[in-house]
Amino acid sequence: MDFRLTGDQRxxxxxxxxxxxxxxPRERLRALVDGDARTAARPGRELWTALxxxxxxxxxLPERDGGAGLGLPEAVLLFEEAGRALLPGPLATTHLAxxxxxxxxxxxxxxxxxxxxxxxxxxxxxxxxxxxDGATARALTPGEGNGPDALGATPLxxxxxxxxxxxxxxxxxxxxxxxxxxxxxxxxxxxxATLLTAAQQLGSARRTxxxxxxxxxxxxxxxxxxxxxxxVQHLCADMHVRAELARVSVYAASVTGDPAEIAGAKxxxxxxxxxxxxDCLQVYGGLGFTWEVDVHLHLKRAWIHAGEWQSxxxxxxxxxxxxxxxxxxxxxxxxxxxGLGGDNVAL
Amino acid sequence: MDLSExxxxxxxxxxxxxxxxxxxxxxxxxPAATDWPxxxxxxxxxxxxxxxxxxxGLHWPADxxxxxxxxxxxxxxxxxxxxxGAPYVGANFVGLLHAGPTIAAEGTAEQRSRWLPPILxxxxxxxxxxxxxxxxxxxxxxxxxxxxxxxxxxxxxxKLWTSHAEVADWCELLVRxxxxxxxxxxxxWLAMPxxxxxxxxxxxxxLAGSTEFAEVFLDDVxxxxxxxxxxxxxxxxxxxxTLSFERGTAFAGEVVACRRTLTRLARAARENGRWDDAVLxxxxxxxNAEFSALWRLTRWNVSEAEHAPHSGRGGVPGTAxxxxxxxxxxxxxxxxxxxxxxxxxxxxxxxxxxxxxRLSSLSYTIAAGTSQIQRNIVAERVLxxxxxx
Numbered sequence: 237m238d239f240r241l242t243g244d245q246r247x248x249x250x251x252x253x254x255x256x257x258x259x260x261p262r263e264r265l266r267a268l269v270d271g272d273a274r275t276a277a278r279p280g281r282e283l284w285t286a287l288x289x290x291x292x293x294x295x296x297l298p299e300r301d302g303g304a305g306l307g308l309p310e311a312v313l314l315f316e317e318a319g320r321a322l323l324p325g326p327l328a329t330t331h332l333a334x335x336x337x338x339x340x341x342x343x344x345x346x347x348x349x350x351x352x353x354x355x356x357x358x359x360x361x362x363x364x365x366x367x368x369d370g371a372t373a374r375a376l377t378p379g380e381g382n383g384p385d386a387l388g389a390t391p392l393x394x395x396x397x398x399x400x401x402x403x404x405x406x407x408x409x410x411x412x413x414x415x416x417x418x419x420x421x422x423x424x425x426x427x428x429a430t431l432l433t434a435a436q437q438l439g440s441a442r443r444t445x446x447x448x449x450x451x452x453x454x455x456x457x458x459x460x461x462x463x464x465x466x467x468v469q470h471l472c473a474d475m476h477v478r479a480e481l482a483r484v485s486v487y488a489a490s491v492t493g494d495p496a497e498i499a500g501a502k503x504x505x506x507x508x509x510x511x512x513x514x515d516c517l518q519v520y521g522g523l524g525f526t527w528e529v530d531v532h533l534h535l536k537r538a539w540i541h542a543g544e545w546q547s548x549x550x551x552x553x554x555x556x557x558x559x560x561x562x563x564x565x566x567x568x569x570x571x572x573x574x575g576l577g578g579d580n581v582a583l
Numbered sequence: 584m585d586l587s588e589x590x591x592x593x594x595x596x597x598x599x600x601x602x603x604x605x606x607x608x609x610x611x612x613x614p615a616a617t618d619w620p621x622x623x624x625x626x627x628x629x630x631x632x633x634x635x636x637x638x639x640g641l642h643w644p645a646d647x648x649x650x651x652x653x654x655x656x657x658x659x660x661x662x663x664x665x666x667x668g669a670p671y672v673g674a675n676f677v678g679l680l681h682a683g684p685t686i687a688a689e690g691t692a693e694q695r696s697r698w699l700p701p702i703l704x705x706x707x708x709x710x711x712x713x714x715x716x717x718x719x720x721x722x723x724x725x726x727x728x729x730x731x732x733x734x735x736x737x738x739x740x741x742k743l744w745t746s747h748a749e750v751a752d753w754c755e756l757l758v759r760x761x762x763x764x765x766x767x768x769x770x771x772w773l774a775m776p777x778x779x780x781x782x783x784x785x786x787x788x789x790l791a792g793s794t795e796f797a798e799v800f801l802d803d804v805x806x807x808x809x810x811x812x813x814x815x816x817x818x819x820x821x822x823x824x825t826l827s828f829e830r831g832t833a834f835a836g837e838v839v840a841c842r843r844t845l846t847r848l849a850r851a852a853r854e855n856g857r858w859d860d861a862v863l864x865x866x867x868x869x870x871n872a873e874f875s876a877l878w879r880l881t882r883w884n885v886s887e888a889e890h891a892p893h894s895g896r897g898g899v900p901g902t903a904x905x906x907x908x909x910x911x912x913x914x915x916x917x918x919x920x921x922x923x924x925x926x927x928x929x930x931x932x933x934x935x936x937x938x939x940x941r942l943s944s945l946s947y948t949i950a951a952g953t954s955q956i957q958r959n960i961v962a963e964r965v966l967x968x969x970x971x972x
Contacts (some may be wrong), residue, residue: 237585237586237587237588237589237592237655237882237885237886238585238886238889239584239586239879239882239883239885239886240584240883240886240890240891241584242584245584308863309584357586377624412854415886434892439648445966449966449967449968452968453967453968453969461968461969463962464968464969464970464971466955466958466959466962466971468968469959469962469963469968469971470787470955470958470959470962472962472966472968473909473957473958473959473961473962473965473966474909474959476906476961476965476966477906477909477910478959480880480906481873481876481877481880481910482876484876484879484880484882484883484951485872485875485876485879487584487879487883488586488879488882490584491584491586492586496871496875497875499872500871500872500875500876501872503868503869503872504872504873504876506962513813516587549865551872552864552868552869553861553864553865553867553868554868555867555868555869555871555872556849556864556865556867556871557868558868558871559845559846559848559849559850559867559868559871560849560850560853
């Protein structure tokens with residue numbers, strides 16, 4: 237057993253970080269959020285094609301189909317980097333649509349998606365929509381009135397300026413003329429969407445720890461860095477712990493693909509992203525409340541991702557029910573094992 | 584990222600499982616928590632059984648009498664013994680996890696051959712004399728004095744929170760040998776026989792009603808200079824070798840136990856109707872994710888330890904242990920808070936297993952480095968924040 241990243245995985249991760257530094261530097265993010273909200277509606281064809289060329293979407297397709305033949309662990313590492321950089325756009329659904337929707341693998345088609353009526357991101361800029369509401373996945377693709385317009389969605393003013401949102405009231409009927417069945421197991425796609433979204437939350441959660449620490453080291457009050465005060469240190473330490481538990485959960489779930497582990501990974505990554513962004517805001521003090529500091533962008537993106545594919549309540553309920561279904565049956569030795577004699581606390 | 588076990592690891596697991604299936608039914612009933620002589624005998628017998636089957640000191644280096652097992656094998660050992668409901672390390676805890684590894688790392692050949700084999704066989708029980716009334720989290724503030732007198736030290740002072748002091752044969756003792764030197768610099772590590780004249784043990788009653796640890800008074804106790812580990816006044820460094828083990832895989836078995844407790848809690852809630860409470864249900868669901876993550880974190884730390892340049896000592900970096908312990912100790916308390924919710928009014932019955940465990944869980948955020956100290960460690964040594972004053 238060697239749970240650590242392999243050399244190839246570390247190289248892949250570093251490559252993605254470099255790519256994003258070149259293609260989506262902080263200035264691009266700021267231009268998106270500081271500009272007119274309407275121009276932010278599209279993630280940008282050029283960026284999308286660059287991500288496609290780099291293999292982000294085709295990563296897990298077999299090599300004979302133009303993919304890299306890699307697995308979920310590698311995908312998770314790339315999505316973690318995307319989350320860290322607050323890369324906008326329907327990344328997970330375009331990745332999942334590779335091989336199902338023509339052009340998605342190469343980044344020539346932008347594919348968003350959702351699993352129930354509600355809020356959907358990047359609908360106006362998307363070429364296709366994955367619907368993961370039933371046993372079989374469906375894709376709304378352009379032409380003959382089958383495109384994203386078929387959802388009859390209405391825009392809402394998104395809390396995250398880099399993630400435009402629409403409200404969808406109804407799905408088209410399961411086997412109507414406006415939908416296109418794709419040969420894919422919707423529950424598998426749903427699990428993978430959940431995990432890849434969790435990976436983005438993880439990237440954000442780890443990034444806000446770095447930001448908080450960086451600020452705490454350089455912001456002086458009372459003649460010393462605020463990071464020399466235990467009240468601030470402990471806030472940062474708890475952020476790190478949250479991020480670490482989310483990290484091992486997301487990584488392990490990507491290796492096992494186990495539904496319960498994926499649910500747990502999303503739950504912990506959602507909490508880590510939201511709470512770390514909130515704590516980071518606190519460490520930044522008044523600056524954290526301003527538009528010009530990126531902390532609020534992490535928080536707002538984390539709120540959006542937390543509602544995608546698996547809400548906190550759904551994750552907790554699912555994992556509660558898993559407790560009833562799994563686990564070894566109780567034996568008399570269980571009772572003994574839980575007794576007082578078992579607590580080996582060294583002081 | 585590979586979570587699969589190697590052929591050797593699988594074989595190790597199956598061999599161990601088969602042995603446990605064979606040996607556990609032959610064990611005598613576990614003695615009562617208050618029966619200290621009984622517990623000593625029981626824990627020693629279990630250690631002897633492990634020794635004879637080749638499982639003693641699994642994670643110790645081979646040249647110290649251990650099995651030189653990999654950290655992964657040690658993890659498998661902790662998981663399997665827990666799953667099978669095998670006895671805990673009990674009174675052998677300090678010997679196997681603190682004093683022994685320290686002696687193995689820092690002792691002379693004579694010291695190793697004198698003390699290590701009896702620990703591995705379960706013949707001798709060790710306790711730990713580090714903390715003092717005025718030196719808790721600030722261990723370097725300890726005052727117990729050891730004055731050199733010929734070829735022995737005269738030790739005077741008092742130690743606190745000494746687990747298993749009542750049944751121990753030896754005490755790993757941290758003392759001040761140079762009162763002029765600053766804090767960490769004037770300390771030495773001594774092995775003190777608990778039956779030496781001048782040693783008085785006064786059991787301390789915990790809030791759970793048990794006497795898990797004691798206060799130890801030392802009045803001009805003679806300890807031979809040959810019982811000192813490492814150089815005089817180098818005791819702080821010697822001790823830190825020990826403490827890094829403490830936060831390693833020591834809790835791996837307990838995480839497995841907590842996951843099983845969680846399953847039992849869910850079933851109990853289903854039976855008594857508390858399951859209908861969505862707030863409680865969701866708390867249990869979240870704890871499922873938390874303990875699963877802690878289990879994975881242990882595996883990550885073990886992988887790091889196994890492939891670290893200085894592997895083979897079975898330890899993980901102390902800072903990784905701090906991250907684990909911070910979350911685990913609080914999660915354990917949350918688990919038994921949830922248990923109290925499941926039990927309802929029965930949680931006030933001190934005779935209930937989960938009530939007793941709820942009480943004992945309160946020590947977890949204090950023992951082996953408080954949560955506040957752990958946060959200091961994470962902030963300063965992991966995150967690189969400036970040192971707080």
